[in-house]
Amino acid sequence: MADARRRLSVALAPVLATALATGLLAGCGASGTLTAGRQMTGSVLDPPFAVDGTALVDGDEAPFSLVDDTDRDLTLVFFGYIHCPDICGTVMSTMASAMTRLSEDERAAVDVVFVTTDPARDTPEAVNDYATSFDPDFIGATGPIRTIIEVARPLGIAVEQGDKLPSGGYDVTHGTQIVAIDADDDGIAYWSEDVSSAQLAADLQHLLSE
Template sequence: MRRSLLAGPVLVLLVLLAACGGSAQSADGELTGTRLDPPFDVSSTPLTDTDGNPFSLTEDTDKPLTIVFFGYTHCPDICQTVMANLASAMTRLDATDRERVDVVLVTTDPARDTAPVLKTYLAHFDPDFVGLTGDINTIIGIAKPLGVGVSKAQKLPSGGYDITHGTTITGIDAENEGFVYWDEQTSSAQFAADIHTLLND
């Protein structure tokens, strides 16, 4: 995938457009996402958050639901869309639900996505989102048990980068298990409805 960073106003526009997402669930109340049985294992290996502190997807996530996506700031399409839809989904939740969920972006391009870069990027979506960076081999190891493939960035003759990564979004529960996932086509309305259902089962 070849990516370029979109400007802040464009990111805001994506969030606004995502808020116009379609219907959230089927009439029988089934999730848009897919429940995992058995659930995925979640690595306890820490990465580094945007404040420079260690952050583990098991040790530092104490909310009932943590939503994790692997992507990078120079990605112009899928990553932008997923993050915009998640940001819009948060605005659809009531305050009680919103306080019980975290959204985490793990970079797949740590060479460029330093902690300050991630912090600025996420501020365009939701300043409460958690951004994580670290050694690429560590990131690959954390992504693998969640069923997300990540490859090292390859520099192109043009000067750009070719980065390949899986685009599923994983929900981790309070028992530190990856128990549900969504694909990149999930709308903000679908995310919001699923989050509410999962938090109130």
């Protein structure tokens, strides 16, 4: 686990360094952002992340864009892969549990999108099955690896194929944040992999109430 976290940190470092250099993260709230008089566990982004609208592919192999096809008040986006040995399943479970803590109206205002970082192995059907196994309303998306990298980069997520494993497969390094996109197609907040479902749900309720 320690090695995996190190690889993820190394993979993410160049993206964050570039973001800092361009001012993208200037003014970003630290963990525990105070917004509208409430302390949030997640970090509110000011200015927000840009969102790349390049089309990915959903479970029906139809185009799916994080700009054109996300019209709810909030869309949570997580980049991971089906064969991920630990972090991805934990984060997906956290988001699924957080959704159960919301009211019916709140749930209707939030979409959750899982974007694979391993399209060579994760087919559209497989990605859809994986996402909906956590919640029937979750959306799975894939696409060419270069497109996935381009969509992930402005959200502060680094994606790259890692080392080959003794089993014959390979590791995939990727950032592990959950990013929230609002109805104006801005990336407005993010959470680390260790956020709890209760913390995430409370933050979502707060963002929806603003």
